[in-house]
Amino acid sequence: MSSFELKTWMQTHLDRIEMTLSEGIQQDAPAELGQAMRYAVLDGGKRLRPLLVLATAEAVGDSLQGSAALRAACAIELIHAYSLVHDDMPCMDNDVLRRGKPTVHVQFGEAQALLAGDALQTLAFEMLTPQDGTVPPSVQAVCVGLLARASGYLGMAGGQAIDLASVGHSLTEDQLRQMHRLKTGALLLCSVQMGAKCVPGVSEQVLGALTRFGQALGLAFQVIDDVLDVTADSATLGKTAGKDVAADKPTYVALMGLEAAKNYADALAAEAMQALVETGLSDSRLGALRALAAMVVQRNN
Amino acid sequence: MSSFELKTWMQTHLDRIEMTLSEGIQQDAPAELGQAMRYAVLDGGKRLRPLLVLATAEAVGDSLQGSAALRAACAIELIHAYSLVHDDMPCMDNDVLRRGKPTVHVQFGEAQALLAGDALQTLAFEMLTPQDGTVPPSVQAVCVGLLARASGYLGMAGGQAIDLASVGHSLTEDQLRQMHRLKTGALLLCSVQMGAKCVPGVSEQVLGALTRFGQALGLAFQVIDDVLDVTADSATLGKTAGKDVAADKPTYVALMGLEAAKNYADALAAEAMQALVETGLSDSRLGALRALAAMVVQRNN
Numbered sequence: 001m002s003s004f005e006l007k008t009w010m011q012t013h014l015d016r017i018e019m020t021l022s023e024g025i026q027q028d029a030p031a032e033l034g035q036a037m038r039y040a041v042l043d044g045g046k047r048l049r050p051l052l053v054l055a056t057a058e059a060v061g062d063s064l065q066g067s068a069a070l071r072a073a074c075a076i077e078l079i080h081a082y083s084l085v086h087d088d089m090p091c092m093d094n095d096v097l098r099r100g101k102p103t104v105h106v107q108f109g110e111a112q113a114l115l116a117g118d119a120l121q122t123l124a125f126e127m128l129t130p131q132d133g134t135v136p137p138s139v140q141a142v143c144v145g146l147l148a149r150a151s152g153y154l155g156m157a158g159g160q161a162i163d164l165a166s167v168g169h170s171l172t173e174d175q176l177r178q179m180h181r182l183k184t185g186a187l188l189l190c191s192v193q194m195g196a197k198c199v200p201g202v203s204e205q206v207l208g209a210l211t212r213f214g215q216a217l218g219l220a221f222q223v224i225d226d227v228l229d230v231t232a233d234s235a236t237l238g239k240t241a242g243k244d245v246a247a248d249k250p251t252y253v254a255l256m257g258l259e260a261a262k263n264y265a266d267a268l269a270a271e272a273m274q275a276l277v278e279t280g281l282s283d284s285r286l287g288a289l290r291a292l293a294a295m296v297v298q299r300n301n
Numbered sequence: 302m303s304s305f306e307l308k309t310w311m312q313t314h315l316d317r318i319e320m321t322l323s324e325g326i327q328q329d330a331p332a333e334l335g336q337a338m339r340y341a342v343l344d345g346g347k348r349l350r351p352l353l354v355l356a357t358a359e360a361v362g363d364s365l366q367g368s369a370a371l372r373a374a375c376a377i378e379l380i381h382a383y384s385l386v387h388d389d390m391p392c393m394d395n396d397v398l399r400r401g402k403p404t405v406h407v408q409f410g411e412a413q414a415l416l417a418g419d420a421l422q423t424l425a426f427e428m429l430t431p432q433d434g435t436v437p438p439s440v441q442a443v444c445v446g447l448l449a450r451a452s453g454y455l456g457m458a459g460g461q462a463i464d465l466a467s468v469g470h471s472l473t474e475d476q477l478r479q480m481h482r483l484k485t486g487a488l489l490l491c492s493v494q495m496g497a498k499c500v501p502g503v504s505e506q507v508l509g510a511l512t513r514f515g516q517a518l519g520l521a522f523q524v525i526d527d528v529l530d531v532t533a534d535s536a537t538l539g540k541t542a543g544k545d546v547a548a549d550k551p552t553y554v555a556l557m558g559l560e561a562a563k564n565y566a567d568a569l570a571a572e573a574m575q576a577l578v579e580t581g582l583s584d585s586r587l588g589a590l591r592a593l594a595a596m597v598v599q600r601n602n
Contacts, residue, residue, distance in 0.1 A: 157334065
């Protein structure tokens with residue numbers, strides 16, 4: 001897939017994601033809650049997780065005519081969005097800038113931000129369980145099971161707890177990897193797994209290789225995040241740069257140095273690409289996944 | 302069902318609920334998160350919602366040998382518990398006492414309380430989607446759909462948003478009812494609906510009557526909550542008494558006076574009992590539901 005093709009693929013799919021997210025949050029929800037939720041989710045975000053869901057579903061043969069993969073894509077973005085709203089709150093990272101805009105609690109107040117985050121998490125599970133018969137109950141159940149486990153105390157929330165506890169403490173590389181596996185990696189892996197489960201009957205070989213792909217990509221994503229925290233400026237990042245260093249948070253850059261961290265990210269990207277080869281799926285099927293993985297490694301925000 | 306029988310019924314079912322909740326939250330979850338979650342959920346709470354799930358499931362013929370109803374029961378308690386943790390936080394009600402103990406943020410800090418609430422919500426959906434084949438995927442999907450819709454921005458979270466916005470404003474009785482229908486009523490109704498859906502093939506007549514039961518009971522519960530806020534002391538309530546009045550929150554007592562509010566609660570309880578008759582289910586089947594409804598109306602905390 002050439003870079004031009006990726007651009008077209010992304011635009012088509014991003015349009016569907018944005019429309020589904022927008023339709024999913026009614027403007028007239030009670031007392032500004034809907035507005036706070038829309039503010040947190042719409043008009044921003046790279047949508048990496050939803051694009052990974054759709055690219056994986058296509059890779060295993062989903063024509064994306066049905067709504068299962070699209071709903072899974074939006075559900076995982078809602079989980080990601082809720083985690084950002086709560087992460088930014090004063091009792092957590094106390095951040096005022098996100099995607100170049102004031103954070104939700106700055107714009108709507110802390111109580112509304114707390115509620116909006118809560119309701120965005122709930123909406124993710126609503127998104128996975130449409131009542132109109134468009135997604136088979138078995139797919140609904142599998143996706144809820146995957147997303148809940150990736151988000152919860154043995155997934156993303158657990159990783160955040162380790163992160164909280166680790167500020168000012170030095171971690172070993174193993175501990176750092178464990179933290180990121182939960183905090184960031186679990187959702188990225190889950191994107192790939194949900195995409196694959198939207199199509200029944202995918203072989204264990206393919207699922208196994210896609211899992212290795214998701215794991216390597218998730219770790220690469222975090223290493224690059226740490227690199228960008230020291231090399232990019234706030235305007236490019238759309239969030240406050242240098243905040244990990246300022247908060248004395250353990251990072252790959254702190255642990256191994258900037259150049260070694262960049263090399264580690266490249267090695268992980270190569271591992272991810274190799275896992276795609278091991279799926280045995282055709283090159284034409286894998287185009288979008290390959291292009292997305294390359295984008296993760298080459299990103300500058 | 303005599304009061305003695307209710308006591309026995311409750312003890313048996315409470316034991317199963319407590320055990321399942323305790324098994325569901327691993328002590329060794331990362332960095333104190335598991336401890337904060339356990340603190341929020343275990344050793345406290347009347348477990349009204351889970352008991353309603355189990356009583357309804359029994360009413361429609363579930364022998365409760367399987368795990369569907371028990372999991373639904375624990376899932377709704379986890380949602381209830383998460384909402385209390387977040388509600389008590391400084392940016393919301395800023396309450397320091399809950400079930401006679403320091404609230405979670407007092408005990409573990411605000412950041413951990415925020416995370417613990419988030420992770421308890423996620424765990425509810427994990428609870429509904431066991432990976433061991435013990436609950437049919439169709440029941441999993443239905444329960445997730447019901448619970449997500451009852452908890453989210455058009456349910457409990459939406460009601461809390463109205464509550465936030467209403468402090469210091471006078472509401473009409475219709476607006477007050479709408480707020481409570483979402484904030485408290487949606488979860489109580491959902492308990493009844495999930496219990497009924499754990500058994501396939503329950504008739505529309507029975508589902509309709511149980512829905513009316515759940516609606517009336519939910520509203521009765523809230524009216525009595527408002528009454529207790531002015532008539533009970535903090536020690537009996539296990540939480541700060543008089544806080545609605547102190548916060549100038551709209552309540553049924555403020556709207557209609559204490560005696561009229563008590564009478565309204567009685568009328569709603571009678572409506573709930575009548576709905577049970579209209580299910581057409583046998584008296585022996587309905588015993589636990591009747592006894593629970595009576596308990597809600599006669600409670601003093």
